[in-house]
Amino acid sequence: VIDASDQNTTHPAVPVVSELSSSTRLTGTGRDVLRMESQHHQIQNVTLTRGLLSASNTILRDCVGSRGALVVYSSSVARLYGRQIRDYFESQVSEPANFMVVDRAESSKSMAAVIEVCERAADVGLGRTSPIIAIGGGVCSDISGLAASLYRRGVPHINIPTTLIGLIDAGIGTKTAVNHGGRKSALGAFHPPEHSLLDAGFLVTLPRRHLRNGLAEIIKLATVSSPELFTLLARDVSTLTSSNFQTPSRTAERVILLSVNGMLTELSHNLFETADYRRKVDFGHTFSPYFEVASGHAILHGEAVALDIALSSQIATILGILTEEDLDQILSLIQESGLSLSWGAMSVDTLWASLPAVAKHRDGDLNLVVPVGIGACDYLGMGAISPQLLRAGHERLQQRSHGTSTFSADRLDVSV
Amino acid sequence: VIDASDQNTTHPAVPVVSELSSSTRLTGTGRDVLRMESQHHQIQNVTLTRGLLSASNTILRDCVGSRGALVVYSSSVARLYGRQIRDYFESQVSEPANFMVVDRAESSKSMAAVIEVCERAADVGLGRTSPIIAIGGGVCSDISGLAASLYRRGVPHINIPTTLIGLIDAGIGTKTAVNHGGRKSALGAFHPPEHSLLDAGFLVTLPRRHLRNGLAEIIKLATVSSPELFTLLARDVSTLTSSNFQTPSRTAERVILLSVNGMLTELSHNLFETADYRRKVDFGHTFSPYFEVASGHAILHGEAVALDIALSSQIATILGILTEEDLDQILSLIQESGLSLSWGAMSVDTLWASLPAVAKHRDGDLNLVVPVGIGACDYLGMGAISPQLLRAGHERLQQRSHGTSTFSADRLDVSV
Numbered sequence: 001v002i003d004a005s006d007q008n009t010t011h012p013a014v015p016v017v018s019e020l021s022s023s024t025r026l027t028g029t030g031r032d033v034l035r036m037e038s039q040h041h042q043i044q045n046v047t048l049t050r051g052l053l054s055a056s057n058t059i060l061r062d063c064v065g066s067r068g069a070l071v072v073y074s075s076s077v078a079r080l081y082g083r084q085i086r087d088y089f090e091s092q093v094s095e096p097a098n099f100m101v102v103d104r105a106e107s108s109k110s111m112a113a114v115i116e117v118c119e120r121a122a123d124v125g126l127g128r129t130s131p132i133i134a135i136g137g138g139v140c141s142d143i144s145g146l147a148a149s150l151y152r153r154g155v156p157h158i159n160i161p162t163t164l165i166g167l168i169d170a171g172i173g174t175k176t177a178v179n180h181g182g183r184k185s186a187l188g189a190f191h192p193p194e195h196s197l198l199d200a201g202f203l204v205t206l207p208r209r210h211l212r213n214g215l216a217e218i219i220k221l222a223t224v225s226s227p228e229l230f231t232l233l234a235r236d237v238s239t240l241t242s243s244n245f246q247t248p249s250r251t252a253e254r255v256i257l258l259s260v261n262g263m264l265t266e267l268s269h270n271l272f273e274t275a276d277y278r279r280k281v282d283f284g285h286t287f288s289p290y291f292e293v294a295s296g297h298a299i300l301h302g303e304a305v306a307l308d309i310a311l312s313s314q315i316a317t318i319l320g321i322l323t324e325e326d327l328d329q330i331l332s333l334i335q336e337s338g339l340s341l342s343w344g345a346m347s348v349d350t351l352w353a354s355l356p357a358v359a360k361h362r363d364g365d366l367n368l369v370v371p372v373g374i375g376a377c378d379y380l381g382m383g384a385i386s387p388q389l390l391r392a393g394h395e396r397l398q399q400r401s402h403g404t405s406t407f408s409a410d411r412l413d414v415s416v
Numbered sequence: 417v418i419d420a421s422d423q424n425t426t427h428p429a430v431p432v433v434s435e436l437s438s439s440t441r442l443t444g445t446g447r448d449v450l451r452m453e454s455q456h457h458q459i460q461n462v463t464l465t466r467g468l469l470s471a472s473n474t475i476l477r478d479c480v481g482s483r484g485a486l487v488v489y490s491s492s493v494a495r496l497y498g499r500q501i502r503d504y505f506e507s508q509v510s511e512p513a514n515f516m517v518v519d520r521a522e523s524s525k526s527m528a529a530v531i532e533v534c535e536r537a538a539d540v541g542l543g544r545t546s547p548i549i550a551i552g553g554g555v556c557s558d559i560s561g562l563a564a565s566l567y568r569r570g571v572p573h574i575n576i577p578t579t580l581i582g583l584i585d586a587g588i589g590t591k592t593a594v595n596h597g598g599r600k601s602a603l604g605a606f607h608p609p610e611h612s613l614l615d616a617g618f619l620v621t622l623p624r625r626h627l628r629n630g631l632a633e634i635i636k637l638a639t640v641s642s643p644e645l646f647t648l649l650a651r652d653v654s655t656l657t658s659s660n661f662q663t664p665s666r667t668a669e670r671v672i673l674l675s676v677n678g679m680l681t682e683l684s685h686n687l688f689e690t691a692d693y694r695r696k697v698d699f700g701h702t703f704s705p706y707f708e709v710a711s712g713h714a715i716l717h718g719e720a721v722a723l724d725i726a727l728s729s730q731i732a733t734i735l736g737i738l739t740e741e742d743l744d745q746i747l748s749l750i751q752e753s754g755l756s757l758s759w760g761a762m763s764v765d766t767l768w769a770s771l772p773a774v775a776k777h778r779d780g781d782l783n784l785v786v787p788v789g790i791g792a793c794d795y796l797g798m799g800a801i802s803p804q805l806l807r808a809g810h811e812r813l814q815q816r817s818h819g820t821s822t823f824s825a826d827r828l829d830v831s832v
Contacts, residue, residue, distance in 0.1 A: 115527060119597055129779065153593060153604040177569060180534070187534055188569040189605065363545065 044192040046172050046260060048253070052160065052199040053084045061092040063158055063195045067130040069097040070121050072144040074104035074136035077162055080205050085135060097133075098124040104139045106297070109178045111187055117147035121155070131156040131194060137163040137210075138170040142188075145176030149191035156194035162202040164214025164245065165302060168221075168259035172196045174267060200256055203245045208338075211244055213302030215337045218255065220284040220309060221262045223330055227375035229258040234329065237336050277362040278379050283369035284308040290354040291343060299343065306339035314393040315385065316370035326374055331400060342397035352387045460608040462588050462676060464669070468576065468615040469500045477508040479574055479611045483546040485513040486537050488560040490520035490552035493578055496621050501551060513549075514540040520555045522713070525594045527603055533563035537571070547572040547610060553579045553626075554586045558604075561592030565607035572610035578618040580630025580661065581718060584637075584675035588612045590683060616672055619661045624754075627660055629718030631753045634671060636700040636725060637678045639746055643791040645674040650745065653752050693778040694795050699785035700724040706770040707759060715759065722755035730809040731801065732786035732794075742790055747816060758813035768803045 051057050071085065078101050089097040100120050102113060121132060132155060134144035141159055148157035161171030177188025203211065215237070222229035233240075236251045245252045266281045284305035291304035299307070313330045316322035331341055359366045359382060368380040467473050487501065494517050505513040516536050518529060537548065548571060550560035557575055564573035577587030593604025619627065631653070638645035649656075652667045661668045682697045700721035707720035715723070729746045732738035747757055775782045775798060784796040 111527070111531060115596070115603075118603055122597060122599055122602060127779075128777070150603045150605065152602070153591060153606055175569060180531070181538060183538055186538060186568070187531075187566045189566065190569055361544070363543075 044172075044174070044196070044264075045194065046196045046198065046264065048198045048257060048260070050199060050201055052197055052201070053081065053088045055088070055091060058092070060088065060160075060197060063197065064093050064095075064097075064131065064133075066094055068095045068124070068126060069093070069131050069133050069158075070117070070124060070126050071097050071099045071133045071135065072102055072117060072140060072147075073099070073134070074140045074162075075101055076104060077136045077140070081135070081162075081202075098126075102136075102140055102143055104137055106139060106179070109139050109142055111178055111180055113143045114146045114150065114178055117144055118151045121147065121151045126151070126155065128152050128155060131158045133158040133160065135160040135162060137161070137166055141166060141170055142176050142178060145191055145193065146178060146187075146189055149176060149189040154191065157191060159193040159196045161196070161198065163206055164203055164211050165217055166214075167198050167200065167203075167256055168214060169217045169263060171198065172260055172263060172267075198256065198260065200245050200252055206244060208241070208244070209300065211241060212338050213300045215241065216284065216302035216305040216309070216334075216339055218259050219330075219333055219337065219339075220281075220305060221259055221266075222333075223309065223313070223371050223374065224280045224283045224369060224377040225262050225266070225375060226258055229255065229262070230329075230333070230374050232258075233337075234333055237333065241338060277365060277367050279367075280369060280377055282362075282367065283312065283371070283377060286355070286358055286366065286368045287311055287351060289358065290351045291346075293354075294347070294350060295343070295345070303339060306334050306337075307341070307343055310334055310341040310397050311390070311393050312368060312370050314397055315368075315380075315389055316372065318389060318392055318396075319370075319380075319384070321370065321372050321378065323373075326371065329374060330371065331397075341401045342394060344398070346394055348387050348391045348394060351390060355382065460588075460590070460612070460680075461610065462612045462614065462680065464614045464673060464676070466615060466617055468613055468617070469497065469504045471504070471507060474508070475613060476504065476576075479613065480509050480511075480513075480547065480549075482510055484511045484540075484542060485509070485547050485549050485574075486533070486540060486542050487513050487515045487549045487551065488518055488533060488556060488563075489515070489550070490556045491517055492520060493552045493556070497551070497578075497618075514542075518552075518556055518559055520553055522555060522595070525555050525558055527594055527596055529559045530562045530566065530594055533560055534567045537563065537567045542567070542571065544568050544571060547574045549574040549576065551576040551578060553577070553582055557582060557586055558592050558594060561607055561609065562594060562603075562605055565592060565605040570607065573607060575609040575612045577612070577614065579622055580619055580627050581633055582630075583614050583616065583619075583672060584630060585633045585679060587614065588676055588679060588683075614672065614676065616661050616668055622660060624657070624660070625716065627657060628754050629716045631657065632700065632718035632721040632725070632750075632755055634675045635746075635749055635753065635755075636697075636721060637675055637682075638749075639725065639729070639787050639790065640696045640699045640785060640793040641678050641682070641791060642674055645671065645678065646745075646749070646790050648674075649753075650749055653749065657754060693781060694783050696785060696793055698778075698783065699728065699787070699793060702771070702774055702782065702784050703727055703767060705774065706767045707762070709770075710763070710766060711759070711761070719755060722750050722753075723757070723759055726750055726757040726813055727806070727809050728784060728786050730813055731784075731796075731805055732788065734805060734808055734812075735786075735796075735800070737786065737788050737794065739789075742787065745790060746787065747813075757817045758810060760814070762810055764803050764807045764810060767806060771798065 047059055049057065049059050052060055071089065073085065086099065100117065102108065102117070117132065132144050132148040132151070134141045134157070141161060145157050145159070148155050159171045161167050174190050174192040175188060176191055177185035180186035218229070219233065222233055232251055232255055236248055239247060240252055240255070263281070266279065285308065287308040288301070288304035291299050291307050292301060310331055313322060313327050317324060317327040334341055355366060366380065366382045368385065369377050370380055372378045463475055465473065465475050468476055487505065489501065502515065516533065518524065518533070533548065548560050548564040550557045550573070557577060561573050561575070564571050575587045577583050590606050590608040591604060592607055593601035596602035634645070635649065638649055648667055648671055652664055655663060656668055656671070679697070682695065701724065703724040704717070704720035707715050707723050708717060726747055729738060729743050733740060733743040750757055771782060782796065782798045784801065785793050786796055788794050
């Protein structure tokens with residue numbers, strides 16, 4: 001059992017400053033800046049800001065410096081922010097930048113799209129030290145990140161996520177990948193962004209369902225590693241959701257800061273996933289691939305993570321390692337976020353059959369992450385679970401789902 | 417001026433053991449093993465051996481361990497060693513391996529070839545910790561190395577070079593790349609091999625011209641950083657060349673050990689080429705791209721490096737920073753190796769015009785490496801050279817070329 005209390009911030013506004021290992025440090029160099037020096041040759045800077053594209057905000061300008069840049073954004077970002085982005089670069093950045101629109105569909109996350117970005121970089125003569133800048137969601141970030149890792153054996157990548165999942169997960173992660181030959185994330189690289197610039201203002205234009213998609217990852221982190229984050233969410237999640245993370249503004253900022261800090265802390269322990277397959281960040285990611293695939297991707301990643309969190313927690317309670325009270329808190333938070341606890345069409349047999357493939361990705365052991373309290377977790381091997389246990393968990397969640405009705409209109413009703 | 421004396425081995429058989437920097441160490445853990453712990457997350461092991469594919473040699477078996485493997489080799493390796501390789505894996509390695517032949521032509525060094533290797537890895541279900549093993553020349557090593565870096569965001573790469581340039585340069589380097597859109601090495605990655613297994617026995621079947629191709633890189637290292645290596649070559653280069661590096665066997669082994677050690681030492685200083693653009697290993701690599709391109713690649717890389725070494729050294733003598741005696745030693749070594757000092761068709765104007773592009777790759781400064789003695793070098797900026805200087809250097813080399821006649825029959829006569 002790992003207790004997470006030492007990873008929570010006690011100071012109200014400054015992120016954790018701790019000696020994580022001999023070669024990895026997380027330091028707070030200002031109110032909104034997290035800086036991670038990793039074992040890797042690159043240093044990862046994460047900056048939280050507001051009004052990133054306003055003329056008075058110099059952060060992006062300072063990150064680019066006197067370098068040329070290739071700015072890659074999705075078609076929806078082009079529509080909503082294209083003018084602002086071009087204006088900012090024209091008026092603020094000394095070297096002229098080049099711009100490129102990529103498709104944001106998951107099906108476009110291909111090697112062909114990556115090579116297109118590399119070709120554009122070559123055509124505009126992007127130098128070895130000049131950055132490829134991604135402004136958009138996960139697809140845009142993955143395509144441009146992998147392109148940045150390949151073009152001339154690697155140029156800097158600057159990540160500006162515009163989705164909640166990007167702000168607290170994909171946009172600060174070190175992994176980039178594309179799908180290939182029907183295999184998800186078949187080809188990719190570990191290429192930590194030089195800078196991740198996080199502005200929750202972009203969330204105003206994010207469709208509500210995609211907001212919840214990111215919320216599931218925050219609930220994940222809160223449950224296994226941060227009682228403070230859990231408490232904030234439990235108190236304000238309805239308002240945060242209905243305001244697209246704009247109010248209460250201090251809570252929204254704090255939630256994002258704690259989430260980013262938690263994610264970086266977990267990442268820094270095992271940056272290249274070589275050290276250990278017992279990872280807190282895998283909470284919610286054992287059963288979730290089944291839900292995504294079995295629903296033909298009608299269930300979004302975050303929605304599947306929420307279903308996994310509910311099932312993993314329910315299993316922990318059945319096994320007697322999570323109290324009914326803590327389980328109720330976790331399930332209530334999922335429901336108040338407008339996410340589902342269970343999927344009516346779930347097949348226990350197919351879910352069970354999907355687990356060896358997950359274990360294979362973890363070098364043979366399932367390492368199912370289960371909460372053992374709010375902010376603490378443990379890991380279960382294949383031997384600890386069974387189809388009977390999965391069925392019992394699923395049935396209890398189905399009962400609870402039907403007894404409540406917190407689903408909002410714009411959410412996919414996956415529970416029927 | 418950088419003096420290289422501290423980087424030369426004084427002990428007759430054990431490689432340099434030195435503290436290179438706080439995060440990079442080069443240690444000799446045995447007579448034939450060099451081990452480099454880099455800033456990168458991976459550790460690079462370089463092992464020099466003989467009879468790698470004989471049943472009594474356990475090195476490759478030990479490297480693979482109980483992992484599955486995808487073994488990639490070129491068509492010529494398949495023809496010469498295919499049976500031996502399959503026999504070795506079948507009789508020595510516990511897990512069944514898969515085999516794949518790739519084209520060895522430079523024109524096949526493409527992203528398409530890389531993706532083919534990744535697809536084969538996926539088809540055979542290669543695990544995250546299982547290696548892709550390259551047995552062949554530079555093209556095979558590049559294609560499989562880049563595939564290893566991309567497949568599932570990176571699996572281990574084991575490199576078994578069969579050419580001299582592979583043994584002392586490409587096979588132990590950290591860089592992999594393919595050509596794209598008419599641009600050389602346009603896409604690639606820094607992916608240090610987990611193991612490089614070096615067996616000079618493979619050189620028996622190497623065409624003489626390709627042997628000389630590798631010899632140029634050894635002359636490069638000897639000239640700027642190792643008087644011991646230079647002395648060995650000056651004494652035995654004719655015998656080494658005519659025997660395909662089989663006799664004198666102790667000299668051949670020592671030359672390879674010193675070359676590998678020198679290369680790793682240079683690499684370890686600047687593993688990702690981010691720290692500094694003043695690199696000894698760039699000696700012979702400033703004018704050489706011109707010779708390769710202008711000859712339509714009729715001049716091989718190593719032949720172009722030799723032409724560059726001759727011209728750079730001649731320039732240093734004209735500038736008064738290299739004595740006539742040292743110049744004579746360098747040029748004699750090139751000639752005794754059967755390499756050319758100058759190319760009759762060289763255009764000073766085109767060569768001069770090619771230099772800004774080289775400087776761009778070095779972040780704006782040319783950093784022309786010139787010897788200032790045997791085992792020491794300095795760096796010249798654009799301002800220090802001129803078309804007139806290039807012409808004067810070229811003319812002196814042409815005179816010397818025509819005055820001697822050490823060219824062997826099977827060498828491309830690039831000096832006429």
